Amino acid sequence: MQPLLGREAEIRLLDSVVGDAAQGRSAVVIIEGGAGTGKTALLNHVVAVARREGTRVLFASGGRRRPQPEFETVCELLGLRQPPAVPESGSEDVFAELYEHVRRITQEGPLVLVVDDVHRVDQLSLGWLAHLARRLSGLPLLLVVSVPVGELPASRQAYDELRGTVNHTEILLNPLGQEEVAGLLELYGGPRPSAQFAALCKRLTGGNPRFVHELIRQLGQEGIGTDDESAGLLPGLAPPRVARYVADRLARHSAHSLTVAKVLAVLDGDARPTLVRELCGIEENEVANTILGLTELGLLRAGGTIAFVHPIVRTALYRCMRAEERSRYHLGAAKLLAAREADAPVMGRHLLAAGPTASPEITELLCDVAVRLTSMGYLEQATACMQRAIQSSLSPAHRVKLMLQLGIALSGYDHHASIKHLRNASAGARTAAEHALIGQHLALATAALGDLDAAIGVLDQHVDRVDRADPALGARLRGYRRILTMLNATERAPAASDGGPRTEGEPVTAVPSGGGRAAAAVRLAWRGRDLAGTRAAADSALAEDGLLDAGALVT
Structure with missing residues (x-):
């Protein structure tokens, strides 16, 4: 016993x-x-x-x-x-x-x-x-x-x-307190757990004795300790016996309890009764009654945002769902949220959690969300959405377009990854416009890594691909080449200095150096084929260190 x-x-x-x-x-x-x-x-x-x-x-x-x-x-x-x-x-x-x-x-x-x-x-x-x-x-x-x-x-x-x-x-x-939870951990897990570990166990299980025992069982099976260093592993644990126990109770409770609980586990904090109703496909009053029943059972919090009392129950239910079931709910949530013009980060989370799909509708939604995320500064999530869209796209032409967009988005914070995707796009590009855009951004990303000679070489390659099909685009790329060549010479010249000491309290401005400064100057200056004006603006930006606003992409 x-x-x-x-x-x-x-x-x-x-x-x-x-x-x-x-x-x-x-x-x-x-x-x-x-x-x-x-x-x-x-x-x-x-x-x-x-x-x-x-x-x-x-x-x-x-x-x-x-x-x-x-x-x-x-x-x-x-x-x-x-x-x-x-x-x-x-x-x-x-x-x-x-x-x-x-x-x-x-x-x-x-x-x-x-x-x-x-x-x-x-x-x-x-x-x-x-x-x-x-x-x-x-x-x-x-x-x-x-x-x-x-x-x-x-x-x-x-x-x-x-x-x-x-x-x-x-x-x-009533639920067990932190000291009782710590006592159970010590009894079954060996050494006395750290206060942080015991507190996190208490929060995840809500002090529910059964859930504490199942968590301890999984800790033993996976050889996880009970110290502060191991505490970070706790939120990811999903004891399968917890899921089976809760699912069994919910299946006996009412016709819709288990379905509603699964949908709530997928939404995880984004739950609204109308969204739950549409995902479950049941009437509004049935959703309300089921949520009330789950609250009375002690599984959901009363009042405010709909959330599980025991986070470990949410995790266990979520992890024990079939992959296709999880994906169906995530994709359904993303589409419903898109119709409501919801926050892009929330839609992105659901789209990425769903797994790859060949649906053109979802691929288009991934692209739309990625654009919104980029404008909001969520570059990593935007990149992940674009990568998923590339995986899901069946059309080679569409895949090239997506890889190009991804390469451009990555140029703002990961030049190596940007170059990789732009080169992949170049291998499948078919039109002069695609080659011109790829050459432009590939050269800038290469220059930003400090290799202006290689950046100039990239432009030479793409000028050859573009010139015959579209002389105007070829002229544009040659304009880029001339600017980078001139800036390359400028950057190689010794920098002038007034030799005077910096005044106490004078702000120090962090400015890119070498090819990065050249690429930033081009981004600021280039607005067309006015090479004289472009060079003057770029020289001025370099001379005045006015490169902090150089993040806008040239398209």
Whole structure:
């Protein structure tokens, strides 16, 4: 039996009522708590203590089928082979006969009746338990039942009557605190965990004992320690037994609970009821009722943004979904968000999480989102979207266009990657306009790495490819070549200096050097084929160190 750390007060109370039953006193105890909080473990403790003291124990559990056959739980609890027949006049006479059966058992000695998951007990069995609870006085009998928070019993009236008995005690199981979580980690994981590690475990599991145990199990399987260095690995863990446990409960809870929970796991903070409804394909009121039910179960937070109480549940549900199911929801979310003109970073996250697809619609959306991300400064995510679009594109011509766009986008922060994709685009380019644009940006990226001679060579190659098909574009590239050649000579000349010391407090401006300065000057200056004006503007930019705004791409 697992140690019940953090449940010491509850254990003392249960030990006391078991002892009272052995002394001839009666009581009703209702253990209530969320999924995985330890209700069944406490019932097992009651059974073990009672049997150790020589008290007879009868046990039953609410069935997995709903609705259950009449008196199924009573038959299991009392060992009856056949359920009693209920006459047309009602069930009171049958309830009285069953009560007499129990009273005769108690004449032989104290009795403990234990019923797990009373919310799944059939209506007549629950009605009889309430009938029995009202008549315990004078019997050496303890009735202990468990019920999860948020679950509706087969008969709310009978359950309310059970809770309304005078001598009943309710035990509400709260989440474990950080110290209890640390104690479990130490008990099963070895050394005392660091405070940071224990705090993160508490946050991810919400202090839910079952989830803590499953997390500890996975830590052991993967050989992960419990120190600060290992804490960074925790958010990525997704115990499969957590997913199976939650999925099983949700499948029994309502028709749409599991589907809604999966969609919420995919949206992860972006959830809005209308978005959930469209992704699930169910009515708005059904979504609202399902979300309310998941909140009452203790799986979702009440109020505000829709979010899981236990992050580990969200991670486990998400990771255990089939890849095609995850992709379907992510792509659906991206398309719905695009129709609402949502934030590009959010759409990009869903598109990238979905995996490659051959859909022209998604490829176009990837490109649109990449353009928006670039304008917002999210260059890495924009690049990832363009790379995904390239993978998804089936048309060679379209692939060249996308590689060209990606190469241009990368030139702002990764010149080596920019050159790689521009060269790939060059290998498949077919038109003079494509070759001209590739040559222009490939030369600038090469110059930015400090190799102006190589940049000039790139322009020579592309002038040869462009000149015959489009002399105007060829002239434009030759203009670039002339500017880079002149700036190359300027950069190789010794820099002038006034030799005076820098004034205290004078700002120091970080400016590119060598080929980078030349490329930046060209970007600032070039606006057409006015070579004289272009050279003058570039020389001025170099002389005045006015290159800080040189990030705009020349197109």
